Amino acid sequence: MRYQRVRRQTLRELCERLDMARQSATQHLNVLEQAALVTVVRRGRERLHYLNPAPIHEIQERWISEFDH
DSSP, X not given: OOGGGOOXXXXXXXXXXXXXXXXXXXXXXXXXHXXXXXXXXXXXXXXXXXXXXXXXXXXXXXXXXXXXX
């Protein structure tokens, strides 16, 4: 499944899709959140994780687009 099709995911949903232990996924998500690549929104007891494409788009605009001719 492509990332664009997934709007938000809980930790449980991510672990199921990635076949990854909760602790490992939490560590990875914390790093991605610190890098502003993932945004987390609390909904009750759940934390919803959203992919933040803006930093990747900025890199593409700044560096990669120079090679697109």
